[in-house]
Amino acid sequence: MAKSMSLHILLVLIFLILFFSSSLAIPVVTYNVISLGAKSDGRSGSTKAFLAAWAKACGSTAASTIYVPPGRYLLHNVVFQGQCRNNDITIRIDGTLVAPSDYRVIGDAGNWILFEHVNGVYIYGGILDGQGAGLWPCKRSGNNNCPSGATTLGFSNSNNILINGLTSQNSQMFHVVINGCHNVKVQGVRVSASGNSPNTDGIHVQSSSDDTILNARIGTGDDCVSVGPGTTNLWIENVVCGPGHGISIGSLGKELHEAGVQNVTVKIVTFTGTENGLRIKSWGRPSTGFARNILFQHPLMKNVDNPIVIDQNYSPDNKNCPGKSSGVKISDVTYQDIHEASATKIAVKFDCSPKYPCSGINLEDVKLIYKNQPAEASCRNADGSASGFVQPNSCLKL
Incomplete structure (x- = not known):
């Protein structure tokens, strides 16, 4: 009888806990951009509606969804502050956000x-269409009147970000x-440009x-993924890259006083027809930078073309580089289990700084x-x- 009473009391307590927990839960507030004036025809400007949705979501004390x-939504350059x-704040996109077709409208804005x-x-989710194809020929021509172009999606000085299932196409830059930023997770994204x-x-x-x-x-x-100065604890895994310039750490050392790059893992990447595979690049000039x-x-x-490359004489178009020894210190770089075909005879190229030679470079089963x-x-x-089976024959110590 006592056991039965105890069980009954326990069940009642569980019910009360669940009831009050659910009744006290704060509901998620949803803001539909169309309800705030956005047009899904791809021609009418929807910037004000998106900013209005952000103002409501950002100003709410409750968890919010935009x-x-x-449909297609035309946006000029916009900053969500x-x-x-x-x-x-969740932003769920079932449509396509479209940049202005005239690249000059946002071309000097820096960010779309x-x-x-x-x-x-x-x-x-969602598709971001930067409509940058019109700008690319202008930039390739060397015309000084071309805008530099806008980055499609930027996060600055932000924490705890998730970008999941997004498609970005034809960005201007x-x-x-x-x-x-800190603790940003990018997963399941698709990126495409010529x-x-x-x-x-x-x-x-x-x-x-x-x-x-x-x-x-x-x-x-350009680079499928590029890693700039001041990056620490970056994990890259299961990426398909191509066309493009591969995955690059750098360029580093463009500035004299520059933060370093450390603790980067690049794992399970397929490179197809790319200019480079795994690249570390730095300018040939003095710098406090490093990669380790x-x-x-x-x-x-x-x-x-270049499956494995360290280039410490990076100087695109032979401009803005005095031809001095790179001050960037590169150390403790490991290449493990790397296979298949190079499009050029030199598949592994380490061109390091004479002043600060690369150290701790390890090839394992290549x-x-x-x-x-x-x-x-x-x-x-x-x-x-070098250890294990290494081909080409390593110019490092065996």
Whole structure:
């Protein structure tokens, strides 16, 4: 009888806890951009409606959702500004956001869509169409009257961000930029631009910590992923890259006083027809910068021009570089389990600084071929070791 009473009391207590928990839960408030004046025809400007939705979501003390229904929404350059009153804002996009077709409208704005000083923003789905194809020929021509172009999506000085299932296409310049942020997760994104589109990096990370890029498909005219100064604890995994310039740490050392890059893991990446595979690049000039504790693991190279490269004499178009020794110190870089085909005879190239030679460069189980023959390696000012089966024959210590 006592056991029965105890069980009854326990069940009552559980019921009361569940009841009061549900009754006290704060509901999520949803703001539909169409209800606030957005037009889904792709021609009428919807910038004010999106800003109005952000103002409501950011000003709410409750968790909030901004909903973008199917359709095409024309946006000029827009800044979504924090600090917000809550740290739980979801932006669910079932439609396409479209930049102005005339690239000059936002070409000098720096960013098309920018989030600043926000915390706890989660973007799900959607297509961002930067309509940058008109700008690319102008930039390739060397015309000084061309605008530099706008980054499609930027996060600046922000924390706890999720970008999930987003597609970015035809950006004027970089597609996604993470700058001065902490704990950003980018997963399931698709990035596409023509292979000859200039400066259209897929995802660029700089001055940021504890960020993750997972399950991405990126094809552009520049780096699929680029890692800038001040990046720490970055994890990149399961990326398909091509066309493009590969995954690059750098360029580093453009400034004399510059933060370093450390603790970067690049794992399970397939490079197809790219200019580079795994690249570290720095300018040949004095700098306080560095790159250390880098792990490249399990990439697959398919017809890649330069599968493995460290270039400390980086100078695009031979401009703005005095030709001095790079001050960037590169150390503790490991290449593990790297296979398949190089499109050039020199598959491994370490061209390091004579003043600060690369140190702790490790090759483990690397097999790269060129025209069904073992590829070759080239080393300058590089010190390290090779272990396991290594082909091309390493110019490092065996």
